[in-house]
Amino acid sequence: MNIQHVILGFLTERPMSGYDIKQMMENSVAYFFDASFGAIYPALKRMEKEGYIEKEVVQQEGKPNKNLYVITNRGKEEFLNYMESPLNPTLIRSDLLIRIFFGRYTSKENITKWLKMEEQKAMDQLEHLNQIKEKYPDMDSFKKMTLLYGIDSAQFTLKWIENELSKLRKGDE
Amino acid sequence: MNIQHVILGFLTERPMSGYDIKQMMENSVAYFFDASFGAIYPALKRMEKEGYIEKEVVQQEGKPNKNLYVITNRGKEEFLNYMESPLNPTLIRSDLLIRIFFGRYTSKENITKWLKMEEQKAMDQLEHLNQIKEKYPDMDSFKKMTLLYGIDSAQFTLKWIENELSKLRKGDE
DNA sequence: CGGACCATGTAAGTCGTTACATGATTGC
DNA sequence: GCAATCATGTAACGACTTACATGGTCCG
Numbered sequence: 001m002n003i004q005h006v007i008l009g010f011l012t013e014r015p016m017s018g019y020d021i022k023q024m025m026e027n028s029v030a031y032f033f034d035a036s037f038g039a040i041y042p043a044l045k046r047m048e049k050e051g052y053i054e055k056e057v058v059q060q061e062g063k064p065n066k067n068l069y070v071i072t073n074r075g076k077e078e079f080l081n082y083m084e085s086p087l088n089p090t091l092i093r094s095d096l097l098i099r100i101f102f103g104r105y106t107s108k109e110n111i112t113k114w115l116k117m118e119e120q121k122a123m124d125q126l127e128h129l130n131q132i133k134e135k136y137p138d139m140d141s142f143k144k145m146t147l148l149y150g151i152d153s154a155q156f157t158l159k160w161i162e163n164e165l166s167k168l169r170k171g172d173e
Numbered sequence: 174m175n176i177q178h179v180i181l182g183f184l185t186e187r188p189m190s191g192y193d194i195k196q197m198m199e200n201s202v203a204y205f206f207d208a209s210f211g212a213i214y215p216a217l218k219r220m221e222k223e224g225y226i227e228k229e230v231v232q233q234e235g236k237p238n239k240n241l242y243v244i245t246n247r248g249k250e251e252f253l254n255y256m257e258s259p260l261n262p263t264l265i266r267s268d269l270l271i272r273i274f275f276g277r278y279t280s281k282e283n284i285t286k287w288l289k290m291e292e293q294k295a296m297d298q299l300e301h302l303n304q305i306k307e308k309y310p311d312m313d314s315f316k317k318m319t320l321l322y323g324i325d326s327a328q329f330t331l332k333w334i335e336n337e338l339s340k341l342r343k344g345d346e
Numbered sequence: 347c348g349g350a351c352c353a354t355g356t357a358a359g360t361c362g363t364t365a366c367a368t369g370a371t372t373g374c
Numbered sequence: 375g376c377a378a379t380c381a382t383g384t385a386a387c388g389a390c391t392t393a394c395a396t397g398g399t400c401c402g
Contacts, residue, residue: 001266001268001271002361003361005271009275009278012275012278017381018383019380019382029270029271029274032265032266032267032270033265033267033270035362036362036363037382037383038383039362039363041382041383041384042362060380060381062370062371062380063371063381064370064371064380064382065381066381066382083272083279088268090267090268090269091265091267092204092205092263092265093205093206095261095263096263097202097206097319098174098178098182098202099174099260100315100318101201101315101319102182102185103314103315104313104315105185105252105253105256106256106257110256117260141344142277145276146270149270149333152329152333153333156325156329160322167318175388176390190353190354191353209390209391210353210355211390212389212390214354214355214356215356218355233353235399236351236352236353236399237352237354237397238353239352239354240354
C-alpha cells in the first residue's frame, strides 16, 4: 500500500481535489495513515499521467480554482487490484516508546512530560473521533469499524498512560 | 528520532556488532521500531566516521569475524542530546485498516482472511513477549514498561479482532 | 546436501518530508 | 493588520527498503 492506493480509494467514492483529499484523510484515516501535500500533489500528477484519474478545473467564487480529479475505469481497476493484493505489515515507529525503553538515561520529569503530552494527544484524538461519529451517523459499517478501532485504541492508550503515570508517582514516594 | 539514536542507545548499554543490534531490536523494540541490515550497517559506518562509535574487530572460532562497536564520549553526548530533544509524533501506517476502511470494495472473505492473519500475528507477538518477560526478569523498570505496553496492546488488538470477526459472522446470518 | 544461522556490505530505487513560493478571501 | 482557510505546486534532501553479493559453520 502507498499513497496512490489511498487516493484511488477516496476518488472511488467521489471526485475530489488534492486539498479535499488531505482534509478527508485528516477526518478519517489520519490515526493510521497520513500524507502531506508534498506527497499528495505529485501523486495526483503521476496518476493522471498514467491514466488512473482525470483532471477537471473548477472555477470558484471567492476561492482559488480547484483541480477536481475523477477516477477512470483504469483507476478503478488498479484500486480493486490493490484490494486483492497481499496485505502489507503495519508500520509503527514510536519515538515515545524508544525514549521510555532507554528511560534510565533521562529524568523522570522528562518521561512524565512526554507521557502527559501523549495523553493530551489521545484525549484530543478521542474527542475528534467522537465528533466524527456523531456528525456522520450514516457511515458504512466498514468505516464505522475503523472509527471504533480509533476510539478504542485511544482509550487503551489513555488507560496505559494513566497507569504508568501513577507508577512513576509511586516511585517518588 | 532515527536509527542512529536507537543504535547509540543500545551501544550505551554494551558494545555490539551490527548483527547483535539487529537481534536485540527483534527481541525488544521490534513492535514499535524496526530496521533492516541495509539501514544498520551504513548507519554504523557513518557514525564511526563522525566519531560517535569506534570499531574493534573480534576474531571468532567457527564464526565469521565480528565488528564490535564501542560508543565514544562524543557518542554518549549525542545520545543524551537526543534524549533531551523534542519528542516526535508516532508514525503509524496500517494497510489492514486502510483496506477495512474501503472494505465495501472487496469481499467479506478477504476482510475475514486479513483479520485472521492479523490475529495470528498478535498471538505470536504475545507469546514472544511473554517469553521475553520470563527470560529477562531483571530488566529495568523502563524496559518492563514498554514490554507491558507490547503485551497489553497485543491483547487489545486480539479483543478488537475477535469482536469484529464475530460481527462479520453475524452479518452472514 | 540443504537450510538455518552467523556476519557484513553495497547499489539502485522508492517514497516520502520539509521548506519554499504564491496569492486571494474571510473573520476577529 | 494578522491569522486562518482555501488552493497548488516544486526542489532538495533524507531515510530508508529490496535485492544482490559473499562465504563459513552446524545440524539433521
